[in-house]
Each structure stands twice: as C-alpha cells, then as structure tokens.
Amino acid sequence: MALTTSAFFWASCAAVLIPLLIHLLRRHKPKQILFPPLELVRQRQNTSQRRFRFRQAALLFLRAAVLLLFGLLLARPAAQTGIRKSESGPSARAAVLLFDTSLRMGYEQNGRTRLEEAKTLGLALLDAMPSETRVAVCDTQNSGAAFQIDHLAARERIEQLEPRPQRYSLTESAAEAARLLAPEQGETELIILSDFTAAGWRGSGADSAAGILGRCEHPPRVFLADFAPKSFQNISLTDVGVSVSGTDEEGEAEIGVTVSAAGKGSAGILKLVCGPILAGGETKPLTETFSEADFTAPNDEKREPDQTSAAGTFRKLRKTFRLRHLPVGLYQGTITKTPPDPLTADDMVSFTFEVRPAKKLLFAAPDPKEKRALFLRTAVSLSEQVQGRSPFEIETLSYEQLFETRLDPARTAAVFLLDPPPLSAPFLTKLETFVRAGGGAGLFLGQNFSANQPAEFAALFGGTPLRQVNRPEGTPLIPDPGASALPGRFGAAADTASLPWSQTLIYRYWRFEWNEESPSEVLFRCADGAPALLLRPLGRGSVIFSTTPFSDLASDPKPWNRITIGDHSWLFLLLADGITAALTGREETLNKAPFEPVDAAVETAANLAVVPPDGKAIALSVPESETRFTFNGTGELGSYRVTGGQTPKILTGFSVNPRAEEVALEPVADEELQKLFCGTAVSRINSAEKLEAVRSRLDSRADLYSLLALLLGLLLAAELLSANRIYRDVSP
C-alpha cells in the first residue's frame, strides 16, 4: 500500500499519543475514603478491576485505531496496482506527468474537453503512485518544472491546468521532461497526456528529447495517454492578415482569414465586426462595412492537392473581406464563425490594423540621380508591395534640391542620402530636427563623402569619419555575430545558415571613430569586423547608417561593393525591407501569434500600458524619451490596446491569434512518435478500452479507500458502544 500524502498518516500516528497520554495522566494518587461495607467490595474487586482494565484498554485501542485510520484515509492510501504493476515493473522513484495544454486540448466531446479527460487520468495516476515517488508536472505552457515529493502540490498543479496558447511544442516539453529525468537513478516514468496531433509533435526539441532519453543510464518507461477521439470535426480560422492602403484622407483594408476544415465537411458563416477604436477604448462597429461570407468546406475528393495539408485530409480556403472608405485611425475587430464546433478556440480571430495617410520617401543621390537611386528605390517599392502595404510616394532629388527642401515629418516619412557629398552644419541640424520629430534618415556613404565633417555630424550619426578602407579581395557583409537577434524586419536576414551573405562582398568602406557615449546598434559588419550597417534611434525617429553605398552603377569599374549587383543581389531586398521599415516606423505587424514579442513605435512612452483582452492593464516601464516599446506577454488570445500619454489615450493596438498548427487536429503517425522516442520503450494508450483498463486497475485504490472508510465507520461505532458502556457503568 502506498500513501499519496503520507504527512497525514504520520500526523495521525502522532495523534495516537493523545489518548495514550490521557490514559497515563489519569493515573493519579488514590483518594482515601471511609467505606464500611468493605467486605462487599472485596468480593468482586479483582474481577471487576480486570474487566475494567480490559475495557479501558479496548477503548484506548479503538480510539487509537480510529485516529490512525482517519489519518490513513486522509493520506489517501493506494494499493500498488495500476500502471506499474500492470507493466511488471517496480515502483518508479521519479515520474514526470507531461500535459499537453495546447488549445487543441480544449476540443470538447461528450461534454468534457480532452484536457479535462487528461487531468482526470493524470490525477488517478498520481493517486496510484507511491507517496515516496517524486513527481513533476510539466505542460506546454511553462518550462522549468521541478520534482515535488508533495503529491498535493502536484495535484493542485494538475487541477489548475487550462487549455492555453502553446508556448512550447510537445517535443520541446518532452525534451524538458527528459532533462528532468536524466539524472535520476532507478526506475523512472514519463507519462505524456496529449491528443497526439501531428502538429503538436513538430518543431524543435524532437532530436533533443530522443537524444536525452537515449543517453539516460536508466531510460524511463514512456507512457503516451492518447485523448484524441477516433473521429473529429473542426473548422478553424487562422492566419488572419490585413492589408491596408490609404490616401491622405481615408484608406482601404483587406482582411483575409484561412478557413481549414478537419474531419467531415461542413458549412458555415463568417461574420466580421470591425470598427475604429474610440477614445474610451470601445470599438464602434462599422455597421456599413459589416460583412458576412458563407463558405462550404469542400469534400476531400474535390480538392486540389495544393490546397490540402501534407496528410491530404485537411482542406483550406482563404476568405477575404474588404473594408473601404476607412478614416485614418486604429481599427480592431473580429471574424467569427457560426455555428460553433467542438473546438471553440479557433472559431474566432481578432485583428488590428491602422489606417495612416500616405507619406513621401525622399531619395537624394548624385547625378545621375535616377540611376544612382534605382536599386534602393526599386527594392523599397518591391518590398512594400510584397508586404501589401500602401505604396509610398517616392521622390528622387538632387542634393541641391534636398538642401532646399523643407523636411516635415507629417508629410515625409524618411530621407535616403545615397553617396552624399560633405554635409553642411545647417542641413545636419535640419536633418536632426526632422529625425527627432519622427522622421527617418538613411545615410549610405560613398566616394563623394569627406572625412571633414562638422560636429553636428557626430551628434546625428554617432561617429566621426576617419578614412576609406580598401579591401581589394572583398570582405563579406554579415549580420552582426554579437547580436542575438536583429531588430524589426531585419530579423529575416539573420539566418546566416540559409542566406549566402558570404557572397555579398564589400571592397571599400568608411572607417569611423564611434562615439562611445551614445553607441549605435550594429546590425551588419564587414567580415573583418568593421561596422557596416548601424541603427540609431533618435528622438521619435531613427537613423540608419551604412559605411558603404547602395548606389553604385552596374557599369562602375571599381564598385564599392557587390551587394546591389551580382548573383545574390536579391539579399539586398531583405536589407532594403529592413531599412525602410526601420526608417518609416511601419515595420510593426499588429497581428501576432501567441508569445510573439511586440515591438512597436508610439507617440509617447509616458504612462505606457498594455490592456489585454481581459481588461487588466499592464503598465510598461519605458523611459518617456523612448518612442518604442517591447511587450512579451502575449499569451492571451484577442485584441490588446496600448495606452499612454500624460492624458492617457489609445496609442496603438495589436491582436493575438492561435497559430494554425495549434488547432490542427491531424493525428501523429506512430512512426513519427517512434522516431522521437527511438530506443525507448513506449506504451501508447490510444483507445478507450485501454484507458478504461488503466482506470479499472487504478480503481483498486478506490476500493481500498471505501474499505478503509467502512472500517473507520465500524471502529467509530465500536468506540461509541464501548465508551457508552463504560461511562454508563461509571455514572453514579
């Protein structure tokens, strides 16, 4: 017999001392009493004393037994049956219960979700474990689980589990569990309670889990409790995307959502509700743009292969809503599917978008200015069009024209200075004012530049030019190895394993003496270590600074680099996309996946707070001088709002929707699981019969509990009778 919470048992053992002590303490000095009929007393004295002592001892025993049994019941005794014995193995010294708490586990069948079923079995398994077994409860929400000897704490942990957006894949969580079990000596168990969908087992960590389990001196026994129903039906809304284009006064938004059908084909209606965010935070529904779209999930046979998933059993289609004549402002809304289905988490998606007036991008280049600006200008246009954003109004100027042009952040988003000549102090001052007011300035130095610059240059760009450096053999442009991640949309360019950055050679660049007091962020370097592309936030705007130009002509005999030309010049598109996004402040994607960080610009950082869907505002600690914020707490689905300012108002917002794989119900193949647990014995409980078999074995614990409860009742009755008899006899 094992005890779930042995503390109660030991406490009851201690409590047994109470009646014993009372019994012993009652033995006080006898009272002397005159009593003439002493002979009558003596006749039965010995017999009655013996009987009374026996009764007292019996009552003492009964009371001790009642206390002991009561403690035993609270300790929830469990017979050594259940999985362990059924698998002919000894009791595990340590066990990890890994719960899949992804949104999929909210799939409801017969009035209970998969997670509820998993929790029921998990609790039963926990109760069946010996009290000395160290248990860890892991889930796909949290990492860093630890073993607990107190099964009550583990029990509470299980009871608190809820379907939530998945932070870690099951493979990552399994790897975490394997890491926990690896140092353990003796028998260990890993029990995974999931619906075993294919998507849940993809992602990083698979090799890690297999490797860790394989290296274990005592590989754990792995039990996979499968809660996937044999048949299922679900229509999910995922991958919401918004494309906004606008003029000075109003804009147009195209909102697309992917409808995926799993299981039997089904039809339904999508309903979109959207409106501008008002000052109070409410959304005013755009009744004139209220839209509905019906859809019918087609049968498998009629679908084209390219519209199915890898398994060929899931069908997808894309539905688009178009909202026109939208005034400038922030918009949030939802697309809801009716009728609802057993998995409700994907029956609605939220979205956020912002309609802004179109702005200018000014390109300044030496003659021939159109040709010099061609590469960057084309790359910016292309990237903006690919991203579905409103095309900027692009204007190319000579430097004489630029110096005369008034720079107004309300009209101009950014200025690109391609191979600039020496810059004058008044222009640099004007440019700094423009940047601090929210504009962007891109400086791409080339042969026209001079090392003799006024002090304003260093103030604006954070460094003083020293000299040109020649690298005749060429040095590749590479993402800064010291940066863990590149900001904004530069992130896509950071994959050095996949992208051939080694082919983007730089032959000449400017060397600088950098200002240590206000350093810029180095995004890219030359392979020789010299900074090549730097980002410098300044006021409400940003400065991008390149030590080599992007304006060389293809015909130049001695080009400064081969970034814009050559076989791998398409990489320049990544750079141009990142540069434009950083300078125009439009890199924010306002529709996020769970746990995806939000990095966005705001007018002011004063009193900055994020209001999640549940309305409980989270204050952000951002210096007031900052114009950007980063938020990582996107674990809740729905629309968030960002407020700030001296008189708090809504500054921006974003929406969080489940990833498509988190609501995909396609089951994982046994072969895939075997790969994950290669070399480890795996028992998959994938049928209701097996689950019932496990449960029935576990029911022996319940029988023991009932038996003990009955025994306790009998003991209490016996104690009552015995006490009544004794105290009735002793009542004068």
Add this chain to the structure above:
Amino acid sequence: METSYLNPEAIQSLKRLDLKAKFIVKGFIHGLHSSPLHGFSVEFSEHRKYTAGDDPKEIDWLVYAKTDKYYIKKYESETNMTGWLIVDSSGSMGYAYQPNLPTKFDYAVSLAAALAYLMIHQQDPVGLLTFDEKLRRSIAPKSARSQLGTILSALSSLKPGGVTDIAASLAQAAGVLKKASLVMVFSDLLGNQDDLFRSLYRLRHAGHDVMLFHVLDRAEVTFPFRGQVDLIDPETGARAAADADALRRDYLDTLEAYRGRFRRECAGAKIDYVQLDTGIPFDKGLLEFLISRSQHR
C-alpha cells in the same frame, strides 16, 4: 405539622431527639389523614352506663338504638405485646459520606425514637437494647409515659463506636428476652450473614415478632465515588484500593445480592425486613412498622 419533617435532611437540623421523634410521628400521621394512636392497639372490653363527665363521643350509638339507653364502650389495653428496640451502636453506624445527611446511627436512633413515641402513645410497653460486638445497654420495657423520656435520653447519650458482632449480640438478646415481644432491630447488618440469620431464627423460634430495619448510608447504596480510591473500613481499618468506576457495577450487584438474601430469608422466617438508607424519608420505616403491627394483630 409538615410532612417535610419526614425528610432525614430536615430532621437532621433538630437537636433534641424527643422533638425529632415527635416531628417524625406527627408528620407521618398528617400524611395518613387518620390517627393510628387511638384505638389501634386496644381491644373492646365491656359496656357501662354513661355517667356525667364521660366523653359523649364514647357513647355506643348502636346500643342506644337497641336499648334507648346510653352506654359507653370500654377498651382494654393489650399487654402481652412488648416492643424491644435493638439499636446497633457499632463504629460502622457512625458513617455518613454526605455531610447533609444523617449518619446511619442518627437515622436509626431517630426512627427508633419515633417508634417508641408511637408505641408508648398506644400504651404498649417499650424497652431498649443497644449493642456493638455485644449487648451494651438495656432498658426494661414499660408503657408509662415516662418510659419515652428514659428511652430517648438513653438513645441521645449513645455514641457509635467499636466493632460489630450483630449475630452474637442478637443471640445474646434472644437469651435476654423471655416474653414474646415485637423485636425491632436497627442496624447496617454488616457481618456474617449466615451467623446473623441463625440469630434471627433463634429470635423467631423464641416467639418474637422480628422487624429488621436495614439502615445503610446513601453512599453505600449508590457508590458515588470516581477514579482511584483507597476504601477504608472505619471499624477495622482494613483497606482496599480500587478504581471506583470499575468497581461500581460489581459492588452494586453484590449489595443487591446481599440485600436480596435478607429479603428472601426474612420472608421465609416471617421476619419483616425494611430496607432503608439515610436518604429515604422516615415514613417508609413507620409505614412498614404499622403494616407489620396490623398483620400481627
């Protein structure tokens, strides 16, 4: 006179034994609603002519109806039924556990005094014997009113003490009492039962009517003690340590068997056995006495 004076606790507050006896008897009579004192122990003797000065209520109206003459009834006292009060004055009789209740001895003396009062008012001769391990004091029976004072004085002066030998004392009394009498024994009867019965049978065989007033303390019939006790016999100083809670049931059973044997043996020997304890009102003893007297008339 209030019947509350039949309560031993109330009588206990009276110091003078004559008052106790009077209060007990008067209270008892008040409860009966008719007087046992008049014409109870006397028999009709003759009629004689009514003469001036006679009490008119003694006129026999049946004779007047037949003869049209006034005759009064004359009664003759019964002189061959002498009462003997035999009171145990041993040390055990001086026991009282609860201070608000009389000792067994006080209870016995009060009851004996009341009976003496009753009998002397009926003009029955009453005598007194006291004993512990043997007979100690003897007062010859007389029916004179002054006898009551003599008996009460003797009873008042008694102090319980010494060891008991009731069997020997009664045997000795049987030798002393020559004339068939009404023998009223007041004792806690603690001693060898077999010997005691032999003495009682001897009294009966001598032609005496025997009334056995078995007086015990309230604590002796309820055993109210709790916990560990060291019980001490006041006469012998013998001790018995026991758990009172454990002993109670068995002691009470033993006592009941002890008194049960008295009931059975006395019934067989036509001895009136009156079971009393110091918490019982005195009227029970008096009533038993009257019933016994009427049966033996």
